Amino acid sequence: MFEKLKAIEDKFNEINEKLMQPEVVNDNSQYAALMKEYKQLEPIINKLNEYKSVKSSYDEASDLLDQGGLDKEFKELVQMQFDEAKQQLPSLEDELKLLLLPKDPNDEKNVIIEIRGGAGGEEAALFAAALYRMYSMYATSKGWQTEVMSENETELGGFKEITFMVSGDGAYSRFKYESGVHRVQRVPETESQGRVHTSTATVAVLPEAEDVELEINEERDIKMEVFRSSGAGGQHINKTSSAVRLIHIPTGTVVECQNERSQFQNREKALKMLKSKLLDEKVRAQENEIASNRRSQVGTGDRSERIRTYNYPEGRISDHRIGLTIYRLEQVLNGNLDEVIDALATADQAAKLASQQSE
Incomplete structure (x- = not known):
């Protein structure tokens, strides 16, 4: 899953760079096509960034707890951060899996x-x-x-x-x-x-x-x-x-x-x-x-x-x-x-x- 997400992130960054190029901005059809793809990928990237932030918080708290030597009050704060992040990660992973499911090509159409x-x-x-x-x-x-x-x-x-x-x-x-x-x-x-x-x-x-x-x-x-x-x-x-x-x-x-x-x-x-x-x-x-x-x-x-x-x-x-x-x-x-x-x-x-x- 994370290999797929890395490829999507690279593609998103590539599109973002193209959208800032003058020759693309002046080409209405190319700009519209890139913007459509950008909007399709944006929810996945936003959720991935949210996951990365929580994962970073989890890793930071885990490292501090492993090191030991924390005073009681600070340890309680770190433990709270660790528990909260640990609880959030599985649901964020599930949300990412859903976002990666193949989209029905007809979904955006009139009916x-x-x-x-x-x-x-x-x-x-x-x-x-x-x-x-x-x-x-x-x-x-x-x-x-x-x-x-x-x-x-x-x-x-x-x-x-x-x-x-x-x-x-x-x-x-x-x-x-x-x-x-x-x-x-x-x-x-x-x-x-x-x-x-x-x-x-x-x-x-x-x-x-x-x-x-x-x-x-x-x-x-x-x-x-x-x-x-x-x-x-x-x-x-x-x-x-x-x-x-x-x-x-x-x-x-x-x-x-x-x-x-x-x-x-x-x-x-x-x-x-x-x-x-x-x-x-x-x-x-x-x-x-x-x-x-x-x-x-x-x-x-x-x-x-x-x-x-x-x-x-x-x-x-x-x-x-x-x-x-x-x-x-x-x-x-x-x-x-x-x-x-x-x-x-x-x-x-x-x-x-x-x-x-x-x-």
């Missing part, structure tokens, strides 16, 4: 989220709307922007499906744990006997794709169809064929967008959704090749897997991947998701550490 009502008919569609509201409020609390890309709304205000983008630094790093089947247990408003019903919704979380990551021949590989929008939007949106459906011929992947007034705008959004879907499929194919590594992580689990239950009568939310149960359902549904996501991220890091140490 596209698809929510679909599953088993349960209208109740499932209403639950899909509740999940969309929860994620939108969470995004707002982080200062991120939310934009609906496609939606199929029911008469009662639910969603058969809704696709939206969340834009902001680190959006994917937080939402990536949400992929999977979400289950709700509650008494529907239409239930006269007061019986609890169980419904589901599926959530898919896709990092926004960059053009450089995928090679797509739009003329050869993509077929475009236009149709009239079916959702709300006034006379214009319903009378013109502005909605767009894109089909990726090699894979059969289909996306639709109908929320914009013009065909061009809908095509641009649909293309963005299609590229993100194809990137996600590419990443999942790579993960399947390393099955043992995937099983050791909480990560972005299989979308057919039931990951979480929202129990309204008990005010309970349970995440089945890590055995987490909390009784603050209302707060979570109002966008206070950090407690759940933090627990998932911690479990994921612990699994990766354990996997790394067993190799």
Whole structure:
């Protein structure tokens, strides 16, 4: 670990020197690339410096205690310094190990989220709307922007499906744990006997794709169809064929967008959704090749897997991947998701550490 840290420290110092060179300062692209790398390494260097300071304090106190001949009062101070440093070192080492874990290259990206009502008919569609509201409020609390890309709304205000983008630094790093089947247990408003019903919704979380990551021949590989929008939007949106459906011929992947007034705008959004879907499929194919590594992580689990239950009568939310149960359902549904996501991220890091140490 400390060999890795020494190499990182040397690289950090090298970048620091380059950032002070006039030719680098005047080259916007090079300066931006170096600053990005500098910011990525800075937390590791700060933690390493903290570790070095505590280690120095530990070594100094240890040497003084070994030498002996200290008066009682001074010895007590030195012993206190030694004990405090000894207690801090293991946790600092653990923090350094976490900082050295390989970063998910998608973590800083914007994210596209698809929510679909599953088993349960209208109740499932209403639950899909509740999940969309929860994620939108969470995004707002982080200062991120939310934009609906496609939606199929029911008469009662639910969603058969809704696709939206969340834009902001680190959006994917937080939402990536949400992929999977979400289950709700509650008494529907239409239930006269007061019986609890169980419904589901599926959530898919896709990092926004960059053009450089995928090679797509739009003329050869993509077929475009236009149709009239079916959702709300006034006379214009319903009378013109502005909605767009894109089909990726090699894979059969289909996306639709109908929320914009013009065909061009809908095509641009649909293309963005299609590229993100194809990137996600590419990443999942790579993960399947390393099955043992995937099983050791909480990560972005299989979308057919039931990951979480929202129990309204008990005010309970349970995440089945890590055995987490909390009784603050209302707060979570109002966008206070950090407690759940933090627990998932911690479990994921612990699994990766354990996997790394067993190799």
